[in-house]
Amino acid sequence: MEAIYRFVEDIFAGLAQIIYRHxxxxxxxxxxxxxxxxxxLPKLTLDTSNEGFFHADSPELLNYMAFKEEFGxxxxxxxxxxxxNVFEPVFLRRLRSLxxxxxxxxxxxxxxxxxxNARNTRGEGDELIVEDLFESWPETDDAMEALRQRAISNPLYRNLLLSADGRVTALVVRPSPFAVPDYEGDIMAGFEDMPVGDSAAPAEFLNDRQTAEFVAATLEVVQQFQSEDFRLRVGGMPxxxxxxxxxxxxxxxRFLLAAIVGITLLLYLMFRRISGVVLPLLSVLLTLLCTLGLMGLTGVAFKVPTQILPSFLIAVGVGSxxxxxxxxxxxxxxxxxxIEALTGALRQSGAPVLGAALTTAVGMMSFSSASLAPLAEMGIFAGAGILISLLYTLILIPALLALVPIRRKAPKGSTGTRMDRFLAGCADFAIRHRRTNMLAAAVITLLAVLGLTRLQFEHDPLQWFPDDHTLRTDIESLNESLKGVMTMELVIDTGEENGLYSPPLLQTIDSLAGDVLAIEHRGMSSDKVLSITDVIKEINLALNADQPEHYIIPDNRELVAQELFLFENTGTDDLEDFVDSQFRKAxxxxKLPxxxxxxxxxxxxxxxxxITNALPENVTTQITGISLLFASVSVKSLDSIRQSYLLAxxxxxxxxxxxxxxxxxxxxAMIPNLSPILISLGVLGWSGIPLNVFTMFVGSIALGLAxxxxxxxxxxxxxxxxxxGSTEAAIRQSFQSTGRALVVTTVALSLGFFLFAFATMQSVMLFGLLTGFTIVLALVADFIVMPAILVWMIPDRSPVAPDGILEESP
Structure with missing residues (x-):
């Protein structure tokens, strides 16, 4: 084994000499x-959408894209x-202006x-009329009161446009599903040359930039009208x-700047020379730029979890x-x-630097097969970034050390520095109290494992915001007043054209509302459902002089078809929101909080x-929507955690x-590496804090770094x-030869993550604190537990004659 060690060290020594000469x-x-x-880098994009969490071939995403194409x-x-009073004229005029x-x-x-402009369906004789609720502005108090009564009694408006108590009203602002190009000039010019049928280019969905413009413009209008006596609350996934x-x-x-400043100060305090600051920073900044450039080259967008990537790469790169x-x-x-100093440095540190990089890269790449796209991408590009950093550390830094001016400093005195004395004290404590240290570590780890049984996962971006953040307070208020801002979508497929004309099926769908509203799961329930049956009942009521007993689904198939035909002929396109063009799918x-x-x-x-249990066997049901994508993140994340942690x-x-x-x-040796992770996750379990899409990375990151x-x-x-030949003497010498670098790299790494404590989003803050804490624990375990393992497992032996002098390093 000694011969293998010498052979590996000789390889790195040879690499140093080649780089020095060339x-x-x-x-x-x-x-x-x-x-x-x-x-x-210019090709790099930012994607924070729920769709961005899924691979392009994910069934959940494909189903949702098909739904968007069909229903918007x-x-x-x-x-x-x-x-x-929502129906006070002055208020309504302000609402109209908005x-x-x-x-x-x-x-x-x-x-x-x-x-x-809420749909107001009414009948005049045999004629069906579909118009806006305020098609004509009420001129008298009686007319306004009649409209108010009509609005309050309409179940379609309740908790969507008007709260149950009539005090809150809302505008529902919907984005277009497709990006429609702006045409200039004569829009009819060349009309006959436009492609038709299958040759027409498929419409493109609204992309992330266009959605951002939609949201920004909406919020800008809100700001124009926001005032103390017209307080607007805004919510919704966009x-x-x-x-x-x-x-x-x-x-x-902010984090990049803070990390660079903090690590700059740390490097200067350690090396007290410009090259000791500039070379590591140059290496890590180039690593970061190349990794982000690689993302741009491969067309992978920067997503929510990958925002931790820059600080991670900076901290890891500096450590190497x-x-x-x-x-x-x-x-x-x-x-x-x-040349001698460079050769000796790579001879002694080259192999552990290589091993450290590979283990850290493996720890991150364990997420590469994750079923959620950003987790897989974070694993792939963090791993790639670590390998890029390795190349800069082993090639760029030695090449610059061969060329840049470096001034020699006088060697330190024989009494050593405070750091030397501290490390000697750590070695003495670890050896003298090894049994007590092992027992304490075992007890703490056992308690942590018990805490793991209480650990849960939750993906809830609303909880990422501070309690007083405007968006959080607005959404919580809308949850209370309008019973939520989200929807869950289902597509009911009859399997045949005009299958939705069937009165028995429509009546079954209509009767589902009671069962659906009765569902309660961990405090979640709905108080509103919308479907084609609401439209049909509305039509039937209007054609029967608004007699309440006619707010039903007709028993006659031809009558259903006729009523829907009349509705379409009024000029409204509202049916497109509820059924497909063949009346096969509904x-x-x-609506959900x-x-x-x-x-x-x-x-x-x-x-x-x-719904599946209530419908006939020949009718299929598929569940989809943004809320389902949002919810699927938790399940897929749990699968990824189990798989990735085990693989790593x-x-x-x-x-x-x-x-x-x-x-x-x-x-x-894996004991002092796994126990800090178990302790950190156990702390989460005991404290009742769930894992999220950020903190789930703690285990793999910390394992690789530890x-x-x-x-x-x-x-x-x-x-x-x-x-x-002496185990205890070798431990003491190891503290002196590598301890300083281990302390400095631990401070650099933990600092890079502790900076996240100043994040706006609480999930990112928790991730930074937890990862930094785990990295510090890993150093403590190496200083306290690892020596006990070595004394226990490695007996004293006769010394081996060295090929060269074993140097004492800093």
Whole structure:
């Protein structure tokens, strides 16, 4: 085994000499590869949509896209306001001005619906009339009161456009499902040359940028009308998505700047020289730019979970650089020539740096097969970024060390620094109290494992915001006054053209409303459903002089078909929202309050079971919608956690054994790496804080980073043990040779994550605190538990004659 160690070290020593002799060529090669990737940065996009959480071939996404193409987008922005009397003329004029401003100023708009243009279906003799509720403005108080009574009594308006108590009214602002190009000039010119039929180009769905413009314009109109006596509350998934995106941009810029400043100060305090600051920062910044450029090159958008990627890569990249630089500066200051110092640095630190990079990359790439797209992409590009950082550490930094001016510093005195004395004290404590330390670690880890049994997962972006954030308070208010801002969609397929003319089927669908409204799951229930049966009952009522007993589905198939035909001939296109063109499929909408994804998912299962069991066997039902995509995140995330954590633990254990060259020691060395993760997750379990799409990365990130420290420590121990033969002496020497670098890299890594504590979104803040805490715990475990394992497993031996002098490093 000693021969293998020497062989590996010789490889890295040879690499150092090649780079030193061909430093300019190495820099040119690095520059060419860097430019190739950095030039792809303009192609990088930002996607915070719920659709962005799913792979392109995901069944959930394909079903939703098919639904959008058939029925349009169901996500909406609700703009609501409260007043003593909604039907007071002055208030209604302000509402009309707001409505008209929305229609005039908001791009990519499908429609704005409010009490002013709410569908009002009535009959005059045999004629069916469909018009706006305020088709003509009431001139008298009696006329206004008649309209008020009509609105309050209409079940279609309740808790959609008008609250049950009549004090809150809302505008429902819906985006267009498709991006419609703007035409200039004569729109009829060339009309005969336009493609038709199958040759026509398919319409494109509204993209993320266009949706952002739609939301921004809507919010701008809201701001124009916002006042103390006209308080507007805004909610809905499009607004949530856009606000999250804006906060991501703000936080990313702030975190990057803070991380760079903090790590700059840390590097200067450690090395006290400009090159010790500039070289690591140059390496990590180029790593970050190349990784983002690689995302742009491959067409992968920056998404919600990947906002942690920049700070992660900066922290990891600095850690690798510190190990190489600390070895180089120590040798250079001791009198070695540059080539000797560089050769010695890569000889001692090259192998553990390589092993650390591979284990960290594996820890992240364990998410590459995740069923959620951003988790898989985070794993892939974090892993790729780590490997890019490895190349910069092993090629760029040595090439620059061969060229840049570096001033020698006088060696430190023989008494050592405070850091040396601290590390010596840590070694002494770890060896003297090894049994007590192991027992304490075992008890704490056992308690943490018990906490894991209480750990849950929840995806609820509303809870990411501070309690007093405007969006959060608005949505919570809309949950209360209008019973929610979300919908769950079902598509009922009869399997035959005109199948929806069947009175028995329509009556079954209509009777489902009572069963659906009775569903309750962990506090979630609905108080409103919408379907084609509401339209048919509305028509039948209007054609029968508004007699309440006729608010039913007719028993005659021909009468149903005739009534729907009359409705279409009024000029309204509202049927398109409820049925397909062949009257084969019906849309069934369930309005819901905003709640966490696991609750919504459970409710969706209960809803689908209720409807499927009630309908005939030849009728199929499919559940879809933004809310289902939102809810599916939790289930798929749990699957990803189980799979990725297990894969990371197994593969990293194999790598640990391979790098150490000892099966028993390699497996035992995983104890101080796994226990910090178990403790951190156990703390979440005991505190009742659920995992989310950010904190689920803690385990894989921390495992990869914790193994880094262990590999460096064990590599130093193996070298020292081969030289001196004494296990305890080798442990003490390992603390002195690698301890300083381990402390500095731990501070750098944890600092990079602790900065997230200043994030606006609480989920990101929790992720940063938890990951930083886990990284610190991993160093404590390496300093306290690892020595006990070594004393227990590695006996003293006769020293082996070295090929060269075993140097004491900083």
């Amino acid at each position: 430093s300019l060529s190495a820099l040119l090669l690095v520059a060419f590869a860097t430019i190739a990737l950095v030039t792809q 987008r169901e996500d909406m922005i609700i703009v609501a306001t409260e007043t003593e 409505h008209e401003a929305m229609e005039a100023q908001v791009p990519y708009l499908n429609e704005v619906t409010s009490l002013l 607004v949530m998505t856009e606000v999250v995106k804006q906060l991501m941009r703000q936080d990313m810029a 650089s510190v190990h190489i630089l600390s070895q180089f500066y120590w040798r250079f200051d001791a009198g070695d020539e540059r 849309r069934y909408t369930v 905003w709640m966490g994804s696991t609750i919504i998912y459970g409710y969706g299962n209960a809803l689908l079971d209720t 633990a197994v593969v990293i254990s194999i790598l640990m054994v391979a790098f150490i060259g000892d099966l028993k020691l390699g497996l035992a 193994v880094d420290d262990t590999l460096h420590f064990l590599h130093a121990f193996k070298r020292a043990h081969m030289e001196c």
